Amino acid sequence: MLKLSRALSKGKAAGGLKVYVTGDGAYVYQDTFMKLAKEDGKNFQPVLILVGIRLGIDRVTPVYWDALKMSLRLPQSIGIAGLVRHSVVLIIFPLINN
Amino acid sequence: MANVDFGRYKRIVQYFWDPEPKNDDVSQPPIWCLGQEYAANPSSGTPFTKPEEKASEVETPEADQEAVMVSAERLTNGEPKSCDPNGGAMTTPGGPEDKGWPKDFVDDFEARFWFTYRSHFPPIKKSSDPNASSSMSLTVRLRSQLVDQGGFTSDTGWGCMIRSGQCLLANALGILNFGRGDLPTAPSQSVGLIQRQRGDEEIGLLRSDSCWPCSQMIPRHHSRYTIL
Numbered sequence: 001m002l003k004l005s006r007a008l009s010k011g012k013a014a015g016g017l018k019v020y021v022t023g024d025g026a027y028v029y030q031d032t033f034m035k036l037a038k039e040d041g042k043n044f045q046p047v048l049i050l051v052g053i054r055l056g057i058d059r060v061t062p063v064y065w066d067a068l069k070m071s072l073r074l075p076q077s078i079g080i081a082g083l084v085r086h087s088v089v090l091i092i093f094p095l096i097n098n
Numbered sequence: 099m100a101n102v103d104f105g106r107y108k109r110i111v112q113y114f115w116d117p118e119p120k121n122d123d124v125s126q127p128p129i130w131c132l133g134q135e136y137a138a139n140p141s142s143g144t145p146f147t148k149p150e151e152k153a154s155e156v157e158t159p160e161a162d163q164e165a166v167m168v169s170a171e172r173l174t175n176g177e178p179k180s181c182d183p184n185g186g187a188m189t190t191p192g193g194p195e196d197k198g199w200p201k202d203f204v205d206d207f208e209a210r211f212w213f214t215y216r217s218h219f220p221p222i223k224k225s226s227d228p229n230a231s232s233s234m235s236l237t238v239r240l241r242s243q244l245v246d247q248g249g250f251t252s253d254t255g256w257g258c259m260i261r262s263g264q265c266l267l268a269n270a271l272g273i274l275n276f277g278r279g280d281l282p283t284a285p286s287q288s289v290g291l292i293q294r295q296r297g298d299e300e301i302g303l304l305r306s307d308s309c310w311p312c313s314q315m316i317p318r319h320h321s322r323y324t325i326l
Binding site: 017046048072073074075076077078079080081 | 132267270
């Protein structure tokens with residue numbers, strides 16, 4: 001997971017896709033994000049947001065279920081990657097357009 | 099009795115018997131896949147009820163089964179006003195092979211890229227770093243000492259993180275380049291997509307025999323990527 005994050009977090013475009021990694025937290029900072037998305041100041045480029053969140057210890061904590069379902073229903077959501085029972089899950093959102 | 103953890107026993111049973119998930123919830127909630135809603139199959143539904151299925155989970159790494167990266171999720175509608183299956187998205191009833199899932203949903207889901215565990219690949223040498231073994235889980239360590247002494251030839255125990263990440267990245271790139279509709283299933287088109295990725299050193303992770311669309315129109319021996 002770290003290697004994947006490190007490889008992608010350099011922000012290098014891959015087939016036209018930039019990557020924003022939140023690291024261990026769930027915060028996406030608007031100014032950092034916009035600087036990445038609009039590198040030339042004008043054109044918005046697609047950005048994949050990797051949100052590193054711990055969803056539970058050996059299972060998803062029940063209070064998170066509804067929020068998790070809502071976020072997965074977003075058309076911008078690309079899903080979850082993670083380790084079961086290893087407390088590491090990413091929720092990943094590519095923002096394709098403005 | 100309330101504190102008994104059935105999850106552990108369920109996992110043990112699943113190691114030996116883990117049938118494909120069926121859509122047999124009589125309440126027929128809508129099904130979502132990457133932002134698209136599909137009304138549940140109006141004509142299906144068996145008399146018995148099942149506990150709510152968690153569709154968004156990766157199977158246990160210890161089970162030597164293929165992990166399915168599921169982006170779809172099941173909604174449970176606890177409200178008295180339940181969703182009208184005819185008022186939602188149009189859907190066509192699935193056949194018996196779809197196990198109760200609507201055909202539109204199955205087609206959409208099968209069109210996604212699917213990355214899963216691999217085995218019998220060229221061995222990946224073990225790290226010479228003395229701290230490396232402490233970061234491996236017990237089962238991975240046992241396997242590397244007893245079975246894969248020349249290096250890793252299977253990614254059981256550590257592959258799910260990488261595979262699920264690759265799966266999401268591939269689907270993101272697929273949607274970016276081809277739109278939300280069906281991903282290309284013809285070999286030449288898929289190779290084109292992955293080749294673009296392969297040209298970028300950061301996406302070396304995707305360079306592999308590890309990816310083909312769920313519909314499996316690309317037979318295994320035709321896929322041209324070797325595992326990293």
